[in-house]
Amino acid sequence: MAxxxxxxxxxxxxxxxxxxxxxxxxxxxxxxxxxxxxxxISILNSLDQRKLVSLEIEEIPSYHLxxxxxxxxxxxxxxxxxxxxxxxxxDRATLDDAVERGGLTAREKxxxxxxxxxxxxxxxxxxxxxxxxxxxxxxxxSEIEALLSHLSKNGDVPEDLEQAKQEAxxxxxxxxxxxxxxxxxxxxxxxxxxxISEKGGGVIHLTxxxxxxxxxxxxxxxxxxxxxxxxxxxxGRKHPYAEFNDWLKEILIGLGFEEWFGPYVETExxxxxxxxxxxxxxxxxxxxxxxxxxxxxxxxxxDNKYYRAVKxxxxxxxxxxxxxxxxxxxxxxxxxxxxRSHTTPVSxxxxxxxxxxxxxxxxxxRNFRSEKLSASHAMEFNQCEGIIMDANLTxxxxxxxxTEIVESVGIEKMKFKPGQFPFTEPSIECFxxxxxxxxxxxxxxxIFRPEVTAPLGIKDSVLAWGIGSGRLxxxxxxxxxxxxxxxxxxSWIRRNYFLR
Numbered sequence: 001m002a003x004x005x006x007x008x009x010x011x012x013x014x015x016x017x018x019x020x021x022x023x024x025x026x027x028x029x030x031x032x033x034x035x036x037x038x039x040x041i042s043i044l045n046s047l048d049q050r051k052l053v054s055l056e057i058e059e060i061p062s063y064h065l066x067x068x069x070x071x072x073x074x075x076x077x078x079x080x081x082x083x084x085x086x087x088x089x090x091d092r093a094t095l096d097d098a099v100e101r102g103g104l105t106a107r108e109k110x111x112x113x114x115x116x117x118x119x120x121x122x123x124x125x126x127x128x129x130x131x132x133x134x135x136x137x138x139x140x141x142s143e144i145e146a147l148l149s150h151l152s153k154n155g156d157v158p159e160d161l162e163q164a165k166q167e168a169x170x171x172x173x174x175x176x177x178x179x180x181x182x183x184x185x186x187x188x189x190x191x192x193x194x195x196i197s198e199k200g201g202g203v204i205h206l207t208x209x210x211x212x213x214x215x216x217x218x219x220x221x222x223x224x225x226x227x228x229x230x231x232x233x234x235x236g237r238k239h240p241y242a243e244f245n246d247w248l249k250e251i252l253i254g255l256g257f258e259e260w261f262g263p264y265v266e267t268e269x270x271x272x273x274x275x276x277x278x279x280x281x282x283x284x285x286x287x288x289x290x291x292x293x294x295x296x297x298x299x300x301x302x303d304n305k306y307y308r309a310v311k312x313x314x315x316x317x318x319x320x321x322x323x324x325x326x327x328x329x330x331x332x333x334x335x336x337x338x339x340r341s342h343t344t345p346v347s348x349x350x351x352x353x354x355x356x357x358x359x360x361x362x363x364x365x366r367n368f369r370s371e372k373l374s375a376s377h378a379m380e381f382n383q384c385e386g387i388i389m390d391a392n393l394t395x396x397x398x399x400x401x402x403t404e405i406v407e408s409v410g411i412e413k414m415k416f417k418p419g420q421f422p423f424t425e426p427s428i429e430c431f432x433x434x435x436x437x438x439x440x441x442x443x444x445x446x447i448f449r450p451e452v453t454a455p456l457g458i459k460d461s462v463l464a465w466g467i468g469s470g471r472l473x474x475x476x477x478x479x480x481x482x483x484x485x486x487x488x489x490x491s492w493i494r495r496n497y498f499l500r
Contacts, residue, residue: 009043014196017186026182044184058181062155069173073148078112083121083140086133095131144168234494241485244473245364251408257362262346267299269334270345273310275423276451278325279333290368292337299337309455320450339368343385357460362386378482384467393461395426402430402443410476425449432475443467
């Protein structure tokens with residue numbers, strides 16, 4: 001094996017490390033050598049691969065206040081301000097008086113009531129039609145106040161405030177970020193001492209002037225190490241998740257489907273009403289669905305005849321034989337604007353314009369839900385929606401199509417079980433086996449109910465599914481955290497790719 005040779009940068013770094021016993025950080029080496037920290041880290045990685053140094057990477061969490069956190073750090077937590085206001089009003093007051101006394105905004109009012117009740121500081125009741133608040137404890141103490149005050153000056157969290165940290169994270173009063181600390185230590189001091197003692201004189205570069213003047217014959221060149229690995233070259237390419245979605249499109253086009261598109265901002269008529277979702281359904285609440293208020297809060301009804309048919313189905317079943325929901329139907333709710341929470345409204349828009357069989361349509365696009373970010377849920381996600389309309393289609397046909405799509409992206413283990421959705425009957429749920437997460441739902445679907453298709457005058461069966469392409473990708477690639485789908489970590493993106 002050829003003897004190891006050092007670059008000038010490696011020589012400088014090893015000399016500084018050799019002069020220091022024990023571990024040395026990349027920051028310290030950067031100061032000593034005059035090189036940028038990024039270059040020092042690159043050199044340490046190279047030396048680590050060559051077994052000259054041992055490189056340790058430690059991820060250090062850091063926390064900082066969000067805008068809401070800064071506001072509460074300055075003015076106090078809403079729940080404490082509400083409690084203090086009731087306290088000042090002789091331990092008992094109407095909600096309106098306490099809110100005015102505490103200087104709470106309409107948004108802070110709900111937050112204050114929720115947390116004051118949850119912490120057991122206030123009792124809430126009704127009296128003569130008014131909401132009345134009473135204190136049930138002498139003082140309202142919260143470690144979150146101490147935490148917010150501490151984080152306004154420092155990024156670390158003391159151990160005694162760990163529980164407060166978890167609550168503050170859940171309330172989005174603080175955000176977590178991570179910085180990496182690089183520390184290296186020489187593995188074999190004798191070998192390194194031998195390497196850095198050999199300065200390795202000689203010319204490195206052959207210049208045009210040397211050739212023209214003939215001086216190259218008299219110059220001693222530094223020997224080349226032909227076993228040295230060149231620096232890696234990272235070429236631009238698609239994000240692996242984008243590559244996966246493109247492959248999914250090609251699979252569906254190969255199965256004879258037509259790609260369709262629709263708007264991100266929808267009226268609740270298309271997002272919910274046309275799908276026979278009751279107007280008081282929990283999925284319409286602001287904790288599940290993003291409402292749009294600016295520049296407009298309501299949209300228009302584009303087809304009044306279709307609107308009246310949908311309204312009739314909701315109220316009494318229309319001509320479907322169903323009883324409907326036996327409740328009034330509000331046009332104000334129908335015209336409310338929201339970010340679409342699934343791609344099924346695009347399917348309804350397609351059917352509205354294409355009512356004759358046969359039809360096969362799909363869309364792969366983004367949707368938005370008011371979810372708490374976690375390993376399996378995100379506020380923004382991609383969905384692969386598809387419908388097939390033709391005579392005499394059955395649930396078996398739907399399961400066949402879903403199986404074909406899921407197996408085409410490399411998923412070997414899958415199963416179906418009965419499901420329940422407002423707009424399909426019968427309904428199914430398809431699960432894929434994930435190595436770490438177990439069975440995860442990837443493709444719910446079913447046959448559109450008559451209450452969905454009858455207002456359009458459609459009598460043939462319409463099969464529908466909504467595959468979560470993100471979860472499908474997780475299952476096929478063995479990814480356990482949905483946040484990695486949108487990772488900006490270049491090292492992860494360079495290491496991973498989707499093989500068709």
